[in-house]
Amino acid sequence: xxxxxxxxxxxxxxxxxxxxxxxxxxxxxxxxxxxxxxxxxxxxxxxxxxxxxxxxxxxxxxxxxxxxxxxxxxxxxxxxxxxxxxxxxxxxxxxxxxxxxxxxxxxxxxxxxxxxxxxxxxxxxxxxxxxxxxxxxxxxxxxxxxxxxxxxxxxxxxxxxxxxxxxxxxxxxxxxxxxxxxxxxxxxxxxxxxxxxxxxxxxxxxxxxxxxxxxxxxxxxxxxxxxxxxxxxxxxxxxxxxxxxxxxxxxxxxxxxxxxxxxxxxxxxxxxxxxxxxxxxxxxxxxxxxxxxxxxxxxxxxxxxxxxxxxxxxxxxxxxxxxxxxxxxxxxxxxxxxxxxxxxxxxxxxxxxxxxxxxxxxxxxxxxxxxxxxxxxxxxx
Numbered sequence: 001x002x003x004x005x006x007x008x009x010x011x012x013x014x015x016x017x018x019x020x021x022x023x024x025x026x027x028x029x030x031x032x033x034x035x036x037x038x039x040x041x042x043x044x045x046x047x048x049x050x051x052x053x054x055x056x057x058x059x060x061x062x063x064x065x066x067x068x069x070x071x072x073x074x075x076x077x078x079x080x081x082x083x084x085x086x087x088x089x090x091x092x093x094x095x096x097x098x099x100x101x102x103x104x105x106x107x108x109x110x111x112x113x114x115x116x117x118x119x120x121x122x123x124x125x126x127x128x129x130x131x132x133x134x135x136x137x138x139x140x141x142x143x144x145x146x147x148x149x150x151x152x153x154x155x156x157x158x159x160x161x162x163x164x165x166x167x168x169x170x171x172x173x174x175x176x177x178x179x180x181x182x183x184x185x186x187x188x189x190x191x192x193x194x195x196x197x198x199x200x201x202x203x204x205x206x207x208x209x210x211x212x213x214x215x216x217x218x219x220x221x222x223x224x225x226x227x228x229x230x231x232x233x234x235x236x237x238x239x240x241x242x243x244x245x246x247x248x249x250x251x252x253x254x255x256x257x258x259x260x261x262x263x264x265x266x267x268x269x270x271x272x273x274x275x276x277x278x279x280x281x282x283x284x285x286x287x288x289x290x291x292x293x294x295x296x297x298x299x300x301x302x303x304x305x306x307x308x309x310x311x312x313x314x315x316x317x318x319x320x321x322x323x324x325x326x327x328x329x330x331x332x333x334x335x336x337x338x339x340x341x342x343x344x345x346x347x348x349x350x351x352x353x354x355x356x357x358x359x360x361x362x363x364x365x366x367x368x369x370x371x372x373x374x375x376x377x378x379x380x381x
Contacts (some may be wrong), residue, residue, distance in 0.1 A: 006188075008035040010096050014032075015157070019316075023200065024040060024041040024193075024196060024197040024201070024217050024284040025038055025039065025040050025041070025146035025197075025200050025201050025204045026038070026040075027063075027204060030190065030234070034061050034062060034063060034064075035061065035062060035063075035072075036060065036061055036062075036063065036064060036065070036067070037058070037059070038058070038061075038201065038204045038205050039056065039058050040057040040198075040200070040201040041056075041195050041197050042054045042055070042056050042141075042189070043055040043194045043197055044058070044143070045181070045188045045190070045194070046080075046186060046188055047143065047144060047145055048145055048146070049145050049146055049149050050082065050083070051074075051080060051081065051082045051083070051146060051157075051186075051190070051241045052080070052081040052082075052140060052144035052145070052146045052147075053078065053079065053080045053084065053186065053355075054078075054141075055076065055077065055078050055194075056076075056077050056079070057075070057076055057077075057122075057197070057198070057201045058073070058074070058075045058077065059073060059074045059075070059171075059201070059204070059205040060072055061072045061205060061207075064100060066207070067204075067205060067206065067207040067330070068206065069166060069210075070167060070207070070208055070210070071205045074165045074166070074167060074170060074205065075161050075165050076158070076161060076162045076164065076165050076170075077157070077160070077161045078095075078109070078160040078161065078183065079138050079157065079159055079161065080138050080157070080158040080160070081144065081146060081155045081156070081157055082146070082155065082156055082158075083116075083150055083156065084155060084156055084172055085113055085154065086186070087109075087111065087160060087183065087184050088111070088113065088158070088253050088324060088325045089176050089184075089324050090170045090298075090303060090305075090306075090323060090324050090325075092183075092184030092185065092186075093108055093109045093160060093183070093184060093372050094106075094107060094108055094109070094113055094183070094184070095107070095122075095162065095181065095182070095183045096108055096179075096181075096182045096183075097179060097180070097181050097182070098179070098181075098182075099172055099173060099175070099178075099179050099341075100176050100178055102172070104169060104172060104173075104343070105227055106162050106165075107163075107305070108163070108303075108305050108306060109160035109161060109162060109163070109183065110160060110161050110162075110306070111158065111159070111160050111172070111306075111321070111325055112159045112164050112309065113156065113157070113158050113159070113325065114138075114152040114157040115154070115156055115160075116153055116155050116156050116213050116266075122357050124348055126350075126351070127264060127346050128327070128347075128349045128350060129203045129327070129349070129350070130331050130332060130349065130350040138157050138159065140152060140155070141199045152173065153357075154322055155302065160183070160254065161306035163308055165275075166309070167205070167206065167212055168212050169202075170202050171202050171206070171313065172210055172243040173198055173202075174195075174198040174199045174201070174202035174203075176195065177195070179194075179195060183236040185333075191310050206325035214217040219378060221353075222365075222368055225241075226241070226365045226368050226369055227231060227241050227242075227368075227369045227372050227373070228368050228372050229371070229372050230370065231368075232374050234375045235269075235371065235373065235377070236349035236373055238369055238373045238376065239267065239268075239271070239373060240266070240267045240371055241369055242263075242266055242366070242370060242373060243263045244259060244272075245362070245365070245366055246262075246263045246266075246355065246366075247262070247263060248353065249357050249358050249362040249366070250262075250357060250358070251277055251315035251316075251356040251357055251358045252356075253314055254315075254356060255312070256280045257276070257277055257278070257290065257300065258278040258279060259275050259276060259277055259278060259356070259367075260275070260276045260278055261275055261355055261356060262274050262276065263274060263275075264294065265348075269298055269299045269300055269373075269376075270296070270297070270298050270299075271296075271299060272294060272295060272296040272297075273294075273295055273298060273355070274292060274294045274295070275292065275294075275295070276295065276336075276339060276343065277290035277291075279337065280338075281376060282335065289309070289335075289336050290336055291333045291334060291335065291336055292330065292333070292334045292335075292336050292341050293331055293332070293333055293334075294332040294333075294334060294341070295329060295330075295331055296329070296330045296331075296332070297320070297328070297329040297330070298313050298328070298354060298377070299373050299374045299377040299378075300376045300377040300378045301322050301323060301326070301328045301329075301372070302320050302321065302322055302323065303321055303322065303323045303374075304371045304374040304375055304378075305321070306319075306320075306321035307320055307321070307367055307371050307374070308367075309360065309363045309364055309367050310359045311363075314334070315354070315356050315357065315358060315359065316357050316358075316359055316360040316362065316363035317356050317357070317363065318354065318355050318357060318363050318366050318367050318370065319350060319352060319353075319354045320353050320355075320370070321351060322351050322352070325351045326351065327349035327350060328349065328351075329349065329350045329351065329352070329353050330347060330348075331347065331348050331349070331353075332344050332346075332347045332351060333345045333346045333347070333348075364367055
């Protein structure tokens with residue numbers, strides 16, 4: 001073998017070693033919360049002229065360096081880019097994954113959607129969206145084939161995630177040699193590099209020698225005084241309980257500004273409540289005033305499976321979502337007259353609403369009673 005061939009062989013061998021050691025995860029420690037956040041590389045699962053779909057894994061654990069216990073947050077997020085929404089229907093938003101000979105059913109995915117900014121107003125699924133200071137912006141890579149035929153400004157972005165992703169489920173995915181995902185009518189097989197991303201991410205969020213329980217924990221027992229499907233509480237009693245607990249257990253803390261939640265009408269399936277800012281003016285402004293929002297919704301329009309609890313450390317949130325993500329929740333914005341509702345400044349439509357509770361335990365109880373009320377309203381009882 002001449003020197004040139006030897007050099008080529010050595011170069012290829014070194015390249016193989018570099019590729020084998022290539023990292024597909026990024027870990028960053030945040031001192032202010034004493035957490036390490038781990039994000040995976042993006043997985044390009046579907047890339048054709050009509051759709052681009054990518055997956056990303058995110059996790060978080062206490063401390064710096066290697067994890068010493070279970071991660072306190074774990075998510076598998078799916079981003080779809082297409083001309084029109086593909087997964088807005090509840091029936092099209094269920095995820096099943098075949099891992100070798102095993103099938104994992106993750107059920108209904110959480111959902112949010114951003115319509116293309118360049119679409120004609122009449123074609124939007126919500127012609128009267130609720131304004132917000134919070135928004136998400138997901139960029140699409142140049143490698144996406146759909147950008148060659150559709151202007152980026154016309155694309156609809158759909159963001160979905162597993163609502164309760166467990167480490168045991170992540171480890172099961174990462175251990176597979178053949179992984180096929182199905183969400184709605186979309187079916188795709190993960191490539192070898194995608195499986196390597198899964199494995200590296202799973203290792204990055206798993207503590208050494210950690211015993212992982214594969215089976216889900218038994219649901220906590222429902223307190224006897226909490227209306228539920230199990231105790232067949234009447235609709236009247238359930239609505240009364242929801243109204244009382246909203247007054248008693250709602251939290252004033254929020255990620256934006258402190259707010260107070262107050263019930264207005266909880267006598268029928270058509271309920272309403274108001275959200276009052278406890279801060280009159282935005283920072284550094286005495287001319288602008290935070291508005292008071294009034295939410296009006298029919299419980300029969302909500303999806304009981306999509307009522308979820310989010311624990312935000314010093315408070316918890318119960319989020320309600322309409323069936324098929326239809327904009328059926330009406331929101332009125334009122335002038336803030338020193339904490340009192342003034343004239344109506346505008347109204348809008350939204351697909352979701354949320355209530356902040358003082359802690360996770362209170363939120364879980366509220367979730368149970370709310371789901372029971374939704375089921376009663378949908379069954380006409």
